[in-house]
Amino acid sequence: MEHLKLSKDKLGDFVAKLGDKEVLVPQKEGEALKFVPLTGDSVPELDYANTSVPPKNAVFPQTETMLRFEWGKMETTAVTGEAKEKVFFGVRPCDARAKVIVDKLFTWDEKDPYYVEKREKSTVVGLACAEPCSNCFCTSVGGGPASTEGLDVLLTDLGESYLVQPLTDEGQSLCQAASDDLEKAAEGDVQAAEKVHQEAEKKISRQIDTGGIPEGLPGLWENELWEKVSQSCLGCGICTYLCPTCHCFDMQDEVEGFDGRRCRTWDSCMFSEYTMHASGHNPRPTRRERTRNRINHKYSYFVDKFDVIACVGCGRCISLCPVNIDILDILSKVKEAL
């Protein structure tokens, strides 16, 4: 598909042309940046490193009603078919890759109707990273500041205009709908975008060579590095709730008077209740086991199942951890111990 160009001042009309779809853009709520529906005709500003709350919330909501029931009636009413068309505008390539990784799980042996329905109804318009954050390490885990995996359209900031690369026929139809704002990109624009991508890649200074980690990790089960790295962990949910590839959930029946609902809510393997058995026994009693499990799941178990590391190197868990537990520091200790 050939490249197009969108000048920045036309951004507002381009977005308006996305039709009746709900457009989600990164916006500040308090200090935190997250994807929220665009309201009115305001123009999304796109000069940000990355949102603290990943876009996964729209396709895998933190709280989602699965079915409703009433006292006395034996049947339940499933809550599906309510998903709306959504356009994610300004998604970073790592978050887009994360969706592809999470797709693998939710469409694995059993298609998850709630997730799949929302995924099919969403189109993702990415924005290539020009200024990666200090903790980004997407290049070490198979991603990149301009990777196109999971994206329908990729924008690259060229100064006063964006290079628009439709990648899928979804993206293509999107660009057709807004064709009068777009013009054919010149060869020079494509090279300029290429240069932006290479520079961005060079700016990523945090690296880790993941070679040997997926196979070696299970062998380090009783290694004392887990004790050392997890000692200061608080057991909170930040590194899992804000990780774009984390997908664990808990199901709860919530009753209100005489009717109720079964809903799915996020859960975190770092919480002790996550593995608390009804008997009170907990196979992962302390944070050492839980940290070990979190790393093993992302860098070993997921790789066995879907041969891709369930981490896109977005760096959120590093910058948001209250006690500065750094996944790259853990992985480097793992590498030493291999």
Added chain:
Amino acid sequence: MVDLDKLRTVAKETVSRDDVKYLIGWSQGTFGFRVSPHFVKEPEEVDSLTFSPLCCNNLATYLTLTEKNPVPRGEEADTRKVALMVKGCDSRAVVQQLVEHGVGRDQVYIIGCPCEGVVDVKKVEKKFGELLEPVQASWENGKVSFQLPGGQVESLPREEVLAQNCLTCRYPNPVVSDILLWDEVEVKGNDDYEDVKELESKSSQDKWAYWQDKFTSCIRCYSCRNVCPLCYCEDCILDRLNPTWVFRSTNVAENTAFQMARAFHLAGRCIECGECERVCPVDIPLMKINRKLYKEVHEKYEFEPGLDPETKPFQASYRPDDKEDFIL
């Protein structure tokens, strides 16, 4: 004045004592302005210990956070002391834990570090951006100076960089300690609860509008609860399902109930270390809630928690002449 050599020598002596299990202090973080809690077991590891305006963690939380692994058959539980480095506010947290028997006085060896206020990382990262190479910082007569990557030194006035509750801090010197590393600092702060009064004066609708917006963004990651040195229930009632006080789903109703329960359980206990607000990933002004109750308890009952280990806990005592201004 901060004396790092003394800090390290004292740490070395402490760790090599046979009645001390390990020492908890701060060490340089893995990037930018970060500092991470550091558990020192062997004397050689003391060299990475430090004390600087970046040491914002309240380490007292680890006294009660360590989960107790089942003791293997035939072995004895390790009841040696835990050595802890504490700033002024951290020591008040330890005092409150002593009042509530969360930890025994004989189970903790307290190393006091008088503190001139710690940096609010968000303020500083707004100024210098999120840097990668670790940054050194230190207090320089009333200012905070940063050794930025590339050798450049930048020193800024306290008001611009320190955390809000450090600017109004009235207890910079440790309230309890086994050893004081350097001489006490002068108390600069004074607290007239400006932020609380300003919100109190608003109408109910405005107040609710303010909190509704904040509580809607809460993702219930529980970092505010887990970082708090005084939230150390084995099985928090807000996690429990039988009975269910608060549903797991995140909406304004459950989040408000969660935040109010957390705030109420800290009434007359919170010592204003500011950690909950620091760690909140979605920036809810949690100190603004805690300080409201702190002000009520201070003004209505002339009580400040975490100062005297002998007092009875505030919520487990009463005076027959307590104020009652709203009772029919």
Added chain:
Amino acid sequence: MSDKFEPNIVAFLCNWCSYAGADLAGTSRIQYPPNLHIVRVMCTGRVNPLFVVNAFQQGADGVLVSGCHPGDCHYMEGNYYARRRFTLIRELLEYVGVDPKRFHMSWVSASEGAKWKDVVEEVVENAKAAGPFDQFRRNKINW
């Protein structure tokens, strides 16, 4: 009159004083508005202030906690603890933006049937003035 908002009020009454006072209002056939529903506890000291938050969540428009006058508590100190706890939760509720007219506490002894009527009327009146509570009510809409 019919569309006038009728508040739904949950009241926690201590068995020895206020519950007996409410019974006395009954035996003396003193009439008062029906909006208030009583949950009996043995002492106001038993009422966990988070019940108040939970009651609002589950649909109450007003909450009342009523017990023995200070000094009269059948268990000596229960109402003293309650007084301190509910002073704090009331401040917190007001600070979060809940209309103070929605939460009341009262001392009604076993012989104050008439006072019980006045308390109920005042609580209902205030709740009516405050209107339906929906700030952090668990509503089924967002299910």
Added chain:
Amino acid sequence: MNNKPKIGVYVCHCGINIAKTVGVDSVTEYAAQLPNVKVARNYSYMCSDPGQLLVKEDIKNEGLNRIVVSACSPRMHEATFRKTLVEAGLNPYYLEMANIREQCSWVHEDENEATEKAKKLVASAVVKARLLEPLEEKEVEVEPATLVIGGGIAGIQAALDIADAGFQVYMVEKTPSVGGTMARLDKTFPTLDCSACILTPKMVDVASHPNIELMTYSQVEEITGYVGNFDVKVRKKARYVDVDKCTGCGICAEECRLKNRVPSEFEEGMGKRSAIYMPFPQAVPAKFTVDPERCIYLTRGKCGESPKCVDACPSQAVDFEQEDEFVDVRVGAVIVATGFDVFDASRKPEYGYQDYDNVLTALEMERLVSASGPTGGKIVLGEGDDAYTPKEIAFIKCVGSRDESVGNEYCSRVCCMYTAKLAHLVHEKIPDANVRIYYMDVRAFGKGFEEFYDRVRREGIRYIRGNPSEIFKRGDKLVIKAEDTLKAMPLEDEVDMVVLAVGLEPRRDSREIIDLLRLSQSGDRFYMEAHPKLAPVDTATDGVYLAGCAQGPKDIPDTVAQAKGAASSALILLSSGRVKVQAQVSVVNEETCRGCTYCVEICPYGAIEMVEVNQMGHQVSVARVNEVLCKGCGACVAGCFSGSIQQKSFKDGQILPQLAVLGVM
């Protein structure tokens, strides 16, 4: 039998008390479709035998394991229905009552409002019933002894009954002698038998009864423990006289430097006594006591060369080294018979009691007419040679009773009859005296009262219906301004002497006993009985009973009857030797308890202590409840942040669902 809840809901009509405003049928229909409800019925009188039979049949035939009775207040019939469950073989704590009478049908006239509210209350009860757990009422030993506080006729009667039944009694009397106010009366209505003659034998019995340990001039310092096991600390105040040596001869009083110069409380201040005194001749024990506030030696440290009483006493009984003594006793029951105070007439200044000497209170009049009184029974006014016998005498009734302005709205029940008696005695002692009684009403309700009242009127004592407004002096006469409401005629009545029929008030120091025993006060500030009609001698605290005027004004026959009632209640405990203890106590989940000791600090009864427990190899200190000491108030539960301590039948898990139901419907 699996424990899946099968609930039976029973809606009571209570005749028309409920059915008049609450649609019992629609409530029953509504209840039938509530969660886990298997049976829903309504019946006219659930508390009647057929009503209870309904419940028992359903439990047997339908296999019900939870019962909801929506009827009157649980304070009324919870015990009744618990017995029904026990008779049907079901744990009594599987019962939940919905109060749809006192708190619904009687207070809301509008039918559909009352019915809707009843439905919600029933739903709330059903939701809680589903989550009730069976409880066992623990049994404890009962100490076969009783403490009687107060040595008046009420205390004496109760003590004698219990002692005669063969149980140990400890009587504690604050003044130096038993007898109380009755000992100060002359004659008693309506039979006019002499008060001392009928009381003194009982006083002597109390002193000599093998099972009664009498501690006079003592007071109760502290009572801890619970029904069946009260630990009492008694302070025996120092008499400064060795009771074993003292023979009661009275020489010390004769020799005392303050001989007959101290106003005698027994004589209402009209008679005098020495600093070392015996309250009245028939005092029991007949021992002397030194008045610490008046004795020169005790107040100034020196009494001449040496105290005259010490030198004079033939048996060297006076001993100024004596100190307060503390005695600890353990008893199974406590009877409060602390009596009453007489209304202080100066609080009605318009009657001039505090200004004029010949305005007396009825109790002062009793001492005047009493043969053992200061004037040997002669009614004289004035001192020495200008003493004279009054001719014109007026009584004024309801002074300090039935009077909101002094806070005593109640009727003191005894003044009508003792006024008639005093009037009769005056007439008998001064045949030509003109006696009139100003009254609002005459309440001669008891046995022989009306006959006595007729007899007194026939003796020429005039009853003038009208409450005097004021008394003032004119010359050496007193003028009563009043109005004869029957003749609608204002009048000014010149009299020599006025007797005020003062009412009865709660003891000024009643607060002490309240704090000791957690009693509560009823509207008239006397001690409150558990139930005015069904439990007049019991109190809210198990094992503590009331007798006499401590519970409210009453005459001697009622006092004695109530004292015998209190004694029999106490004897139920003592004779059975075992008593069931509160079952709705707190219990600690030792796994989630974090040992913060909040509950230990909060518990008013010291029923919770910290214990060392081994949890997976770690020594951990957790809280543990002593189920016998716990009174089931629940203050610890609301103080526990981790919800580890819960009160049975009032667990968080049982109350929260109630809020859900009351909120959402």
